[in-house]
Amino acid sequence: MRERLARFMYGRYGQDGLNMALSVAALLVYGLSAVLRIWPLYGAALLLMAVALFRALSRNVERRRREAAVYARLRGRVRPFFANLSQRVRQRRTHRFYRCPSCGKQLRVPRGKGKISIKCPCGTAFVRKT
Ligand SMILES: [Zn+2]
Known part of the structure; x- marks a missing residue:
C-alpha cells in the first residue's frame, strides 16, 4: 500500500506549508458554513480542499515551489504583525x-x-x- 502510494506520488509535488494552510482554512470555512448555514461557504471550503489536492498531485513541481515561496514571504510579513499585536494589547493601558x-x-x-x-x-x- 505504502509502496503503491509512493509510486503514485512519484514526480508529483506533495505536501507543503501552503497546502497545510489551505486545508486548515478549508476546515474552518467548512465549520463556519455548517454553523451559520451559509451554503456558498461550503462551496468555498470544497474549492480550498480541491486546490490543496490539486497542488499535492501536481506534476508542475517548479510552479508549486514558486507558489510556496510567495506564501512563505507573505507569512513572514504577517507573522510579526500578530506577534506585535499581543504585545500591544498587553501594553495598551500604559502606551x-x-x-x-x-x-x-x-x-x-x-x-x-x-x-x-x-x-x-x-x-x-x-x-x-498621547
Ligand atoms: Zn521612521
Whole structure:
C-alpha cells in the first residue's frame, strides 16, 4: 500500500506549508458554513480542499515551489504583525503605538503626555496626542 502510494506520488509535488494552510482554512470555512448555514461557504471550503489536492498531485513541481515561496514571504510579513499585536494589547493601558509616516516602523510612546513630538530612529519626527 505504502509502496503503491509512493509510486503514485512519484514526480508529483506533495505536501507543503501552503497546502497545510489551505486545508486548515478549508476546515474552518467548512465549520463556519455548517454553523451559520451559509451554503456558498461550503462551496468555498470544497474549492480550498480541491486546490490543496490539486497542488499535492501536481506534476508542475517548479510552479508549486514558486507558489510556496510567495506564501512563505507573505507569512513572514504577517507573522510579526500578530506577534506585535499581543504585545500591544498587553501594553495598551500604559502606551500608545504609532506607525512612522515615512518608514512605517512601529513606535511606542507612553500614554498621558498630551501632544508630543515623536521621533523615529529614521530621523522623521511627527506630532501625536498621547
Ligand atoms: Zn521612521
